Amino acid sequence: MNLFGIFTFALLAQGAQADMIWDVNAGREVQRADLEVALSKAGQVVLGEKHYSAPVQAEEAALFKTFAESRRSAVTLAWEFLNWSDHQTTQQLYKSFSQGLIDSTAFIEGVFGPKAPEIGYAPLFDALKKEGGYLLETNLSRAEKAPVVSNGLTALDPALLPPGFQLGSDLYLERFTDAMGGHVSDPAKMKNYFAAQCLVDDVIAYHISKDAQGDGTFLVIGNFHTQYGEGVVARLRARTPTQTQLVIQVSEASEYPEATRSDAFHSARYGKIADYVILKD
Numbered sequence: 001m002n003l004f005g006i007f008t009f010a011l012l013a014q015g016a017q018a019d020m021i022w023d024v025n026a027g028r029e030v031q032r033a034d035l036e037v038a039l040s041k042a043g044q045v046v047l048g049e050k051h052y053s054a055p056v057q058a059e060e061a062a063l064f065k066t067f068a069e070s071r072r073s074a075v076t077l078a079w080e081f082l083n084w085s086d087h088q089t090t091q092q093l094y095k096s097f098s099q100g101l102i103d104s105t106a107f108i109e110g111v112f113g114p115k116a117p118e119i120g121y122a123p124l125f126d127a128l129k130k131e132g133g134y135l136l137e138t139n140l141s142r143a144e145k146a147p148v149v150s151n152g153l154t155a156l157d158p159a160l161l162p163p164g165f166q167l168g169s170d171l172y173l174e175r176f177t178d179a180m181g182g183h184v185s186d187p188a189k190m191k192n193y194f195a196a197q198c199l200v201d202d203v204i205a206y207h208i209s210k211d212a213q214g215d216g217t218f219l220v221i222g223n224f225h226t227q228y229g230e231g232v233v234a235r236l237r238a239r240t241p242t243q244t245q246l247v248i249q250v251s252e253a254s255e256y257p258e259a260t261r262s263d264a265f266h267s268a269r270y271g272k273i274a275d276y277v278i279l280k281d
Contacts, residue, residue, distance in 0.1 A: 019253055024265045034250075035276055039063065040070035042246035043216055044208070046233055048274060049250050050225030052120060055280035056250045061123035063248065064218050070129035071215040077128045078198075078208055080221040081119075082111070082137035085144065094135045097125070124220070134213045138204040144233070148196045156199070162206035166238070167196045171270060172230040177233035179224060201225055211251040224248050228270040249274040253281050 023030045037043065045067050050056050068075050082090055090111055097107040104125040109116035128135065140160060147155035168176075176194050184190045204225075208217055225231040226247055233247055256264055256279060266277050 002177070013100065017126070018104070020279040022261065022265055022279070024272045024274055024277060025128060027262065027266065028147070030276075034277075036066050036070075038275045039067045041244065043243035044236060044245045045216070045218045046226050046236065046247045047218065047220050047250060048226030048247070049220055050252055050255070052118075053224060054064045054120065054281070056252065057120050058123055059250050059278060059280055060220055061127045063123060063250075064171070065115045065127045065131065067107055067216065067218050068127070068133055070246050074131065074133050074214040075216040075218060076134040076208075076212040076214050078136040078138045078204070078212065078217055078219040078226070080139055080204065080219075082135070083139050083141045083144075084137045084207055085141055086111070087137050090137055096266075098129055098132075111206065116217065136212055136217075138207045138219070138233065140198060140203055142261055143262055145196050145199065148199055149192055152192050153199070160203070161199075162202050162240075163200070165202050166235075167195065168201065168230055171228070172198075172234075175228070175230070197225075197231075201232040204232050204236045209239040217243075223251065227273050228267065229272070246276075247274040248276045248278065250278045250280065253279040255279075 021027070021030050021032060021035050023034065040168060045063070047060055047063065049060060064077065093107050093110040096102045099102065102110070104122040105117055107125060108119060108121060109213055112119060144157065147157075151153070153161070169171075173194055176197060180190065180193070184193060204219070204221065208219065219232070219236075221232060226233050226249065229237075229247075233245060236243070236245055256277075261277075264273065265277050
């Protein structure tokens with residue numbers, strides 16, 4: 001195991017206690033027990049993460065464990081980084097992992113190749129195995145999305161477009177354009193990038209609505225897809241209206257200076273960034 005994995009496992013062994021848990025609806029810091037109650041009541045947990053951060057990944061493994069143990073039967077872990085087109089291969093690898101024939105690092109390497117240990121996430125899959133959960137591939141591959149980035153939605157293979165697909169709202173587009181930071185000056189190209197973003201949101205929501213198993217779903221995805229009730233959150237609410245979503249953002253504390261947290265977590269223009277925000281040092 002590399003040093004990244006060792007550090008992550010050490011954090012998980014310590015219980016991955018959050019440095020701060022902020023209840024956005026209440027506008028105040030709360031205890032982990034309060035979040036655990038909310039986890040036990042949710043049908044779907046949407047976890048918006050900072051990718052490739054050892055403290056963040058240790059925290060989400062702990063949250064998955066809490067969610068899974070609160071259910072009556074096994075739950076589904078859905079992950080942005082797994083592509084539906086690789087479903088058969090991924091499930092074969094997951095079966096080997098579940099049976100103890102390979103460890104979590106070997107599973108990740110089997111999915112992503114020899115550089116996979118740099119990705120981390122081993123604690124999350126170890127938690128999934130321990131809880132006997134289901135694994136769900138949700139995304140399109142880069143090759144499948146590439147025509148949309150270049151030429152728009154009309155260039156997409158029609159078989160890959162979810163039925164009832166919808167683009168995100170004007171406010172989502174506004175935030176997306178701001179986030180691109182001037183890297184795209186051509187409005188037509190920006191439209192294509194936004195279409196690809198929304199496609200990911202809806203493909204993931206579609207597969208969760210159609211293919212998730214068990215007593216609840218725990219989705220791990222980049223946090224821009226989850227913020228302010230937009231992106232994948234909006235599409236899950238549209239596609240699974242009978243489910244209760246709990247949206248959690250896990251970030252590093254350095255991303256949100258203390259003086260700005262209240263405004264950042266509940267924007268006058270965009271609304272609440274999530275139901276709970278967890279900040280890790």
